Amino acid sequence: MIGKHPYFKQQKQTIMPDISMCKGGYCLLKTMCHRCTATAEPLGQSFFSEPPYKLTIASEAQGAGTVVLTCEYFWSNKEYKDEAPKNN
DSSP states (O other): OTTTSHHHHHSOOOOOOSSOBOOOTTOTTGGGBHHHHSOOOTTTOOBOSSOOOEEEEOOHHHHTTOEEEEOTTOOBGGGOTTSOOOOO
16 A cells, blocks of 8 residues: 555655666667666666677678677667667
8 A cells, every 4th residue: 555654655656667777888789779778767776797698700601700699688679769768
């Protein structure tokens, strides 16, 4: 029953993204990823300790010398058009 007790009326309600966020680092996908561009809560927001992206060099069968960037945690910003990317 939040809001009934005077203690809860004084507390600020936060809208923290319920995701592990990413600081991006040198990732080329960071401007397109919601985990990096969402607005983080100053206190209590969880972040990856290291950006989870991987750079690999493709084999000759895939095109020798081609660099492939992948991130299994990538979350496209296309679903979140109301949030502008923050500048890092």
